[in-house]
Amino acid sequence: MNRLDNYSQHNLRGQDFIKELIGHTNIKPNDIVYDIGAGTGAISAALASRVLHVYAIEFEPIAAQKLRENMRQFQNVTVKEGDFLNMKLPNGAYKIFANIPFHLSSQIVHKITEDENPPSAAYLIVQKQFANKLLPNSDRFTGQLGMMIGPTFGVRIRRPLKRSDYTPPPAVDTVLIEIKKRDEPFIPLEDMEKYRGFIEGCFSDPKIFAKTPRKKIGLPDGIKPSEMRLHQWVELFKEYKFK
Numbered sequence: 001m002n003r004l005d006n007y008s009q010h011n012l013r014g015q016d017f018i019k020e021l022i023g024h025t026n027i028k029p030n031d032i033v034y035d036i037g038a039g040t041g042a043i044s045a046a047l048a049s050r051v052l053h054v055y056a057i058e059f060e061p062i063a064a065q066k067l068r069e070n071m072r073q074f075q076n077v078t079v080k081e082g083d084f085l086n087m088k089l090p091n092g093a094y095k096i097f098a099n100i101p102f103h104l105s106s107q108i109v110h111k112i113t114e115d116e117n118p119p120s121a122a123y124l125i126v127q128k129q130f131a132n133k134l135l136p137n138s139d140r141f142t143g144q145l146g147m148m149i150g151p152t153f154g155v156r157i158r159r160p161l162k163r164s165d166y167t168p169p170p171a172v173d174t175v176l177i178e179i180k181k182r183d184e185p186f187i188p189l190e191d192m193e194k195y196r197g198f199i200e201g202c203f204s205d206p207k208i209f210a211k212t213p214r215k216k217i218g219l220p221d222g223i224k225p226s227e228m229r230l231h232q233w234v235e236l237f238k239e240y241k242f243k
Helices: 015-022 042-048 061-071 102-114 128-134 144-149 189-204 206-210 230-242
Strands: 032-036 053-058 077-081 095-098 121-127 153-161 174-181
Touching: 015 042, 015 121, 032 042, 042 053, 042 061, 042 077, 042 095, 053 061, 061 077, 102 121, 102 128, 102 144, 102 174, 121 128, 128 144, 128 153, 128 174, 144 153, 144 189, 144 230, 189 206, 189 230
Parallel strands: 032 053, 032 095, 053 077, 095 121
Antiparallel strands: 121 174, 153 174
């Protein structure tokens, strides 16, 4: 069964290719892994042979029914039907590997990085343009969401994908990204909510950004939020917090 276009997902071609992608991660045999937007279970099936347990999450009811049927052969796969954005994340250690709906990429990244118990690592297939906005030190520009999660998560592209890697081929370029929890956050966790609000305010309102102590950390006049690197945001927030 093909995924519905309304849910903006495209099927990856073949189990061998999916297993190759999993090989570009640090997913290990004793891991619990969540597959968000599992569809009819291609990724979940590939994960099942490699990890301790898989939670396959699917929102679309027809696909979820097919997913349950396909996963009956795997004793270590649990199917959860519903909206991942409204689900409570687990209390224990877990990772994520998923070909997520492109139109929900931002919301999903917000959820998993802002939760009290985020994954130790998340591997997501997303649009290349979206991925570039998450990179902490892009040569071209940096994005609001990337700067929000940067102090607590490292982000990198693990593998670019071709459009021919899908059926049907998407109209955009895609990549596999890694969002990995930092061992030592750049900002104390208790300050992260204020930091995220600070970033959002600076990106959305030029007046807020104009009032920040940019000169105190050596930023040039006229610099834009999208031109700043992660370490500069961290320095600026600390200066702003204690001014």
